[in-house]
Amino acid sequence: MSDSALHGGDPSVLRRLNSVATLRALRGGGEPTLSELAKQVGLSRPTTEGVLGELVERGLVEEVAPRAGAGLGRPARRYRFRAEAGYALGMEIESHRARIFVADLDGEVVGGHSVDLDVAWEPPERLAAVRAAVKTCLARAKVDRSDLWAVAAGTPGVIAPDGTVAICTVVPGWQGLHLARELGRSFSCPVYVENDANLATVAERWRGVAKDVDDVIYVLAQLHTGMGAIIDGRLHRGRWGAAGEVGMLPELGLRDTAAVLSGAMSPSPATPSEVQDEGPGAGVDVGAGEDEESGAGAGEGRDAGVERVLDAAMRGDPQAVALVERLAARMARGIAAMALALDPEMIVVGGELTHAGDRLVEELRRHVRPLCLGPTRIEASTLGDEAVGLGAVRLALDHIDERLFRIDAAQ
Structure with a gap:
């Protein structure tokens, strides 16, 4: 986006900027009041109130009940980010096992399931077992498939940018498979595929022993x-x-x-x-x-x-x-x-x-x-055996965040 678009007073751009700033502030946690949020974001109270109305309408934010013992007078209005507005699903698919995790938008894992796979299975049998495991995981977590905003999978091999398994010698029939497309047949949201070791690295930096280590x-x-x-x-x-x-x-x-x-x-x-x-x-x-x-x-x-x-x-x-x-x-x-x-x-x-x-x-x-x-x-x-699956969750969440916080398109 050009500088002229930012500084030319385009109302739609300004609305998106204000919406993103407010959503980021709420995503940081807590239940700020309307006045606290306006001060934190640097907007006027009426503008903040308007932005919150739009975010509430989109299901991303909700007004919380007044706190007990708030004293006399009208209690301050407080708001929170609705982490349960959507979910991310991450999975690991290897030669002898599939492991599934589902998490809310804050990365809180709300369900998981694992299933053994036959090493000799060809892709159709393996994918059928994975789909069944996903169904079981979502049912146990009481999450509707339609509430998934992104899905990511980790698997052995060299993974091309489009989600094709370019090289793989440890999973029968995996090489050359467009895994993102095959998995995508089961979901209405975007599906991403990444190398398993890469996702384990992401998970360890996210919530493992390497938390916040940059290299x-x-x-x-x-x-x-x-x-x-x-x-x-x-x-x-x-x-x-x-x-x-x-x-x-x-x-x-x-x-x-x-x-x-x-x-x-x-x-x-x-x-x-x-x-x-x-x-x-x-x-x-x-x-x-x-x-x-x-x-x-x-x-x-x-x-x-x-x-x-x-x-x-x-x-x-x-x-x-x-x-x-x-x-x-x-x-x-x-x-x-x-x-x-x-x-x-x-x-x-x-x-x-x-x-x-x-x-x-x-x-x-x-x-x-x-x-x-x-x-x-x-x-x-x-993180043990959960590293790859949790890394897949983080990858899905990163793509969700990218969409939530973009300012160059309608939210």
Whole structure:
């Protein structure tokens, strides 16, 4: 918008400016009086009253009941932002699980649901299960689908700006799928898709251990280890959405990270000395972790094998502990490479491989810090399995806020 539009006295622009300023003030919380709000925004009382009338009509604001014991005379009129005017839905879709969250406009989570997925499912079956999980989540939260203002999903892979999964090797049939469009068939609101590690990074800065940290790397330690980065307070996606995918280089030790552990506790386990650092999964029989009795597929077997190793490491089993330590040394190269490129204030480590308490994080501190040139902090995620889903909620809320506070179009 040009300067002339702002300063030329266009009534419609001025109304939107006043509306946005008033809404921002109320969005900050509290229940200010009409006079307090007018002073805070810098408008006259009649103008503020008119703006509030419009916001009340739109369902974004409401006048609250007078406070008890307000004294004699007419009580002051107070107003609040209606966080329940709309909702954001965030989801994580991976190979073996989908997790759904729904939150109000203040980011307060009002419902959640998770469902197991078959690793071998093709996209139609996977998407059908996700849609059913969304339906269950909304029903339990007593939120109508029509009240959703934005939906966001996090999933493994390189995600193109239009929501297409450009590259993905861990979810069958996912590569090339226009996931935003497929999910969008179930919603009347906009749908956004983002890489899972990117969303976990957003969540940690929003309400995790990296809250308000402007330069942070998130390490999503799972089947393959992915990373996301926030630089100067903004998510860094790169030109094609592939920022942080340094794990594509096998020399950096971030590929097949879960596989290194999954076969280790098989009937013929590899000893620590057999787990070499030359390449992904070296010295490990990846298929050894499959559950032969249940006929589980490779993806399910890897998960079960990983859990066995991590549980054993938590109990102090020497072989499992040694394997976790060796894995940390292997992963350190890729994490340090990312840290050297971006020089973050903090590195957050999350994902299924961190379930052995802080052992993996402690070992990463020991191996990564000597490779960095600054006092970068390395911390364990405080959001656990919820990081990606909560990051999706935050992404949806960001798009909602963008629409709520824009001044270049009708509200």
